[in-house]
Amino acid sequence: MLGTGMACAQTGGEAGAYLRAPADAQATAMGGGQSAAPAYFSTWWNPAQLSLIDRRILSAGTGLYSQGRTEAFAALEFRIPPRVGIGIGALYRGDPFLDNLYNASEEKLDAGAFSTLTAKVALSYLITRRLSAGLSIGFYYQHIPTSYMGTRILYSDATAVGGFSLAAQYKITDSLTLAFAVRDISPLQLLTGAPAGIAMNWQVSASSEQDFGDDESGFGNPSITDLVLPEFVVASSYRGMLARYPFTWTCDINGYVVDGSFTRLQSMEAVLFTGLEWRRWQTFRLRAGIGDITFNRYLASDWQYYWQNFMFRITAGFGVDMNAIRKGLTLNYALTTDKVWAGVDQKLDIVYGF
Amino acid sequence: MTSDNVRRACLVALITACTYGTAFSEKLTSSEITSNNIYMLAGRGDTLWMATDQGLNYTIDTARPLDTTNALSWHGYNAPLFTRALGFGGGFAVACLDTEPFKKTGRLWYYSHAAESYSTLTLPFKPDSLDSLKRNDAVFMGVGITWIRGFFWIACVDGGLVRWNPAQQDMRAFYPNSGKSYDPAAVRLDSATTEFTVFPDSSRRVIAVSAGRVGADTVLFVCTPAVLYRFHPSDTSWESVSSYITEGGLSLETYHDVFSSERTRELYAGIAAKNVSGGRDTTLYRYDSVSGGWVTYPFLRNVRSLTFGPDSIVYLAITPNNIQAAAGSRPDTLVRTAAADTLICGPASFLSRISVAMNNNTPDSVSDVLYLPANDETDSTGRLWIGMYSSGVVNNGLFFSRDERKDERDKRHFIYIHRERKIQSGLKQTYAYPGILNGSYAKTIFAYSLSRKANVTIAVYDWNMNLVKVVTPHEPRPAGKDDPLGNGRSTDRERDVWDGTNSAGKRVAVGVYYFKITAEGGESSFGKIIVAK
Numbered sequence: 089m090l091g092t093g094m095a096c097a098q099t100g101g102e103a104g105a106y107l108r109a110p111a112d113a114q115a116t117a118m119g120g121g122q123s124a125a126p127a128y129f130s131t132w133w134n135p136a137q138l139s140l141i142d143r144r145i146l147s148a149g150t151g152l153y154s155q156g157r158t159e160a161f162a163a164l165e166f167r168i169p170p171r172v173g174i175g176i177g178a179l180y181r182g183d184p185f186l187d188n189l190y191n192a193s194e195e196k197l198d199a200g201a202f203s204t205l206t207a208k209v210a211l212s213y214l215i216t217r218r219l220s221a222g223l224s225i226g227f228y229y230q231h232i233p234t235s236y237m238g239t240r241i242l243y244s245d246a247t248a249v250g251g252f253s254l255a256a257q258y259k260i261t262d263s264l265t266l267a268f269a270v271r272d273i274s275p276l277q278l279l280t281g282a283p284a285g286i287a288m289n290w291q292v293s294a295s296s297e298q299d300f301g302d303d304e305s306g307f308g309n310p311s312i313t314d315l316v317l318p319e320f321v322v323a324s325s326y327r328g329m330l331a332r333y334p335f336t337w338t339c340d341i342n343g344y345v346v347d348g349s350f351t352r353l354q355s356m357e358a359v360l361f362t363g364l365e366w367r368r369w370q371t372f373r374l375r376a377g378i379g380d381i382t383f384n385r386y387l388a389s390d391w392q393y394y395w396q397n398f399m400f401r402i403t404a405g406f407g408v409d410m411n412a413i414r415k416g417l418t419l420n421y422a423l424t425t426d427k428v429w430a431g432v433d434q435k436l437d438i439v440y441g442f
Numbered sequence: 443m444t445s446d447n448v449r450r451a452c453l454v455a456l457i458t459a460c461t462y463g464t465a466f467s468e469k470l471t472s473s474e475i476t477s478n479n480i481y482m483l484a485g486r487g488d489t490l491w492m493a494t495d496q497g498l499n500y501t502i503d504t505a506r507p508l509d510t511t512n513a514l515s516w517h518g519y520n521a522p523l524f525t526r527a528l529g530f531g532g533g534f535a536v537a538c539l540d541t542e543p544f545k546k547t548g549r550l551w552y553y554s555h556a557a558e559s560y561s562t563l564t565l566p567f568k569p570d571s572l573d574s575l576k577r578n579d580a581v582f583m584g585v586g587i588t589w590i591r592g593f594f595w596i597a598c599v600d601g602g603l604v605r606w607n608p609a610q611q612d613m614r615a616f617y618p619n620s621g622k623s624y625d626p627a628a629v630r631l632d633s634a635t636t637e638f639t640v641f642p643d644s645s646r647r648v649i650a651v652s653a654g655r656v657g658a659d660t661v662l663f664v665c666t667p668a669v670l671y672r673f674h675p676s677d678t679s680w681e682s683v684s685s686y687i688t689e690g691g692l693s694l695e696t697y698h699d700v701f702s703s704e705r706t707r708e709l710y711a712g713i714a715a716k717n718v719s720g721g722r723d724t725t726l727y728r729y730d731s732v733s734g735g736w737v738t739y740p741f742l743r744n745v746r747s748l749t750f751g752p753d754s755i756v757y758l759a760i761t762p763n764n765i766q767a768a769a770g771s772r773p774d775t776l777v778r779t780a781a782a783d784t785l786i787c788g789p790a791s792f793l794s795r796i797s798v799a800m801n802n803n804t805p806d807s808v809s810d811v812l813y814l815p816a817n818d819e820t821d822s823t824g825r826l827w828i829g830m831y832s833s834g835v836v837n838n839g840l841f842f843s844r845d846e847r848k849d850e851r852d853k854r855h856f857i858y859i860h861r862e863r864k865i866q867s868g869l870k871q872t873y874a875y876p877g878i879l880n881g882s883y884a885k886t887i888f889a890y891s892l893s894r895k896a897n898v899t900i901a902v903y904d905w906n907m908n909l910v911k912v913v914t915p916h917e918p919r920p921a922g923k924d925d926p927l928g929n930g931r932s933t934d935r936e937r938d939v940w941d942g943t944n945s946a947g948k949r950v951a952v953g954v955y956y957f958k959i960t961a962e963g964g965e966s967s968f969g970k971i972i973v974a975k
């Protein structure tokens with residue numbers, strides 16, 4: 089078991105881990121699969137959907153993951169008839185509770201926080217009645233403790249501009265939609281001969297067990313470059329009737345084939361997210377799903393190792409139409425298990441269509 | 443009722459409702475004891491019963507030679523209500539269970555060894571008939587039980603002293619200082635009997651009962667808060683025991699418990715007495731039948747249980763983890779001389795013998811002690827049984843000696859019986875140092891401590907909880923107390939180390955990483971590491 093575990097790589101530890109978790113409460117409640125025909129936050133999920141939305145959508149939400157990880161987002165999306173859709177959105181993710189870190193002398197460090205901000209501007213074009221395409225351009229920012237002096241934490245930042253996400257969406261029938269997306273690549277870098285992954289550049293000071301005050305000279309600033317792992321997505325969405333009431337089924341398969349330098353991964357992975365929304369009541373929707381079902385080589389070669397280390401998540405949630413307060417207002421909530429039994433994740437969104 | 447009490451009551455009601463939805467009591471198939479939290483012991487001859495927080499257990503053939511390789515086989519029954527008192531006699535075991543939520547009447551759970559079957563019975567009092575008396579605090583449940591003269595005698599608080607034979611299902615109630623007996627179901631306000639016009643009366647609450655002997659007559663010592671009675675079952679007469687306390691400046695205030703022995707004819711009671719300055723002094727007293735007064739044991743406070751051993755020795759369980767043996771045959775000496783003269787075995791001796799049995803772990807809280815002589819007629823040899831409980835997860839169970847007098851003399855450890863715990867590693871003090879990996883520090887060490895040797899797995903995950911690396915895959919680690927460096931760590935400083943790479947040896951990206959240390963039995967702890975190298 090250990091032998092295979094030590095010999096092969098997975099996606100864990102590749103750059104941009106915080107980008108790979110599902111965003112917003114509706115998608116999270118449905119297993120985390122929402123790339124085909126998302127109801128909102130299409131700027132993140134699938135920019136090709138923006139030219140198909142029928143109204144302006146303002147959305148905002150927050151999430152609390154296990155182990156103190158947090159999330160917040162906001163987005164505005166609208167269509168310019170007849171063929172163009174535009175969206176802007178921003179997503180914060182981080183961990184503000186880095187309060188149990190120690191230095192090499194086992195003295196407790198001051199509390200710290202890990203923060204990221206990802207902003208995207210998206211554009212969509214309706215090519216035919218059934219086919220649309222989309223593109224988003226991103227801004228990526230990370231802020232994290234990277235060294236210490238005594239018990240005082242020192243931070244570093246990394247910024248990247250120009251990460252692209254490309255998407256296409258095809259409506260096979262009135263009920264069934266298929267979508268393809270490539271997320272977080274930097275094709276413009278190819279023009280300079282650099283790898284196509286989004287590059288996050290860090291300058292990291294050395295740590296010291298002694299605090300020299302503001303004098304941080306002489307500690308150097310070694311540079312580190314991380315290339316964000318690209319994500320390839322195939323997704324579908326189906327709308328039908330279940331027990332005489334409407335339902336929506338969604339499924340995303342995220343493939344990880346190459347690393348940020350576009351070198352083939354030793355151990356490729358596919359991760360499946362699927363879920364249902366059932367509109368049994370006029371103003372209330374139930375959602376449930378399964379997320380992070382990982383397909384990798386361990387599934388066939390070492391079932392015990394796979395079961396211990398690649399647990400899926402069970403998700404549930406609901407949406408409530410709050411037209412009584414304001415027409416077009418919806419509240420969404422999601423609750424999910426954690427992959428490592430570290431707790432539960434919760435998300436809460438407000439969506440306003442106008 | 444405070445909001446906390448309301449919440450607690452709702453929780454208890456919910457749990458009880460769920461439990462009752464399946465079965466009140468169920469025979470367990472495991473030959474192990476039901477729980478390591480043991481609250482009460484009862485037994486006679488070769489049979490031992492005990493009540494745990496999970497139900498009831500019994501084992502027979504306790505009189506045969508036993509050692510660790512010659513273990514007892516246990517029979518177990520779960521019970522959804524807490525056991526208030528446990529008695530054994532006449533081939534029956536009876537457990538007085540707590541009242542159900544929002545009810546005032548307790549249950550009896552009883553087992554017939556002849557029929558090898560159990561049953562339950564709700565005490566047949568009618569507490570609703572007392573509502574007009576505004577006595578909402580009336581309680582009708584068994585809080586003490588003993589067996590003599592073919593009957594169980596149960597201290598039923600506001601229900602008085604109840605006499606019951608499970609074989610005949612004959613139940614009668616006796617109220618202190620009343621020669622009449624009554625059918626418990628008939629005790630109500632509208633009874634023609636004027637005996638109960640002032641009932642329930644706190645002075646008639648029966649809170650403890652114990653069997654003893656006066657001359658050739660077997661009697662019951664029945665305790666109310668204010669009076670200790672001597673009850674003669676033969677003619678159902680009551681006689682109060684003197685409340686005169688020989689210790690100067692003390693006046694008896696409240697009885698708490700009573701302990702007596704048919705074999706040694708001794709009588710002890712837990713009594714709260716008020717001293718001259720108005721303070722309360724709750725301690726153990728011994729009745730001196732010659733002087734007719736009570737003799738105090740000022741150093742024996744918070745006595746939870748008392749059992750009569752050989753040679754006029756009494757063994758005491760003293761809260762929280764103190765077990766003592768005192769010679770009770772010389773009360774005058776006991777009172778007037780130093781404690782060292784009166785204690786045959788102090789706590790150090792008992793706890794040492796227990797600790798060795800537990801591989802040098804420290805026991806938690808003692809709940810009950812019971813001496814079972816090998817022969818009812820001659821008490822020279824016998825086993826001492828000790829029940830332990832714990833509010834935590836460690837160090838409790840059942841202990842017994844092979845022959846207490848000989849074992850005590852030879853300082854032989856007790857034999858330890860406990861149920862294997864699922865969570866037993868006592869994982870704690872988990873963190874990684876340094877918590878930030880960069881050019882200065884290329885590796886981090888996982889610090890943790892186990893209370894006992896266990897297999898450990900350490901895995902690292904990224905922000906999205908994707909596995910990065912299994913650093914330590916289910917490897918044995920020692921207890922922290924065995925750390926050769928004396929730091930109390932179980933860490934293997936060569937192997938419990940992460941260098942900021944994934945399982946293929948590739949450097950991981952700058953970010954926050956989460957580690958999970960899992961100890962044998964499923965106990966786990968999380969921590970965070972930052973990688974910037």
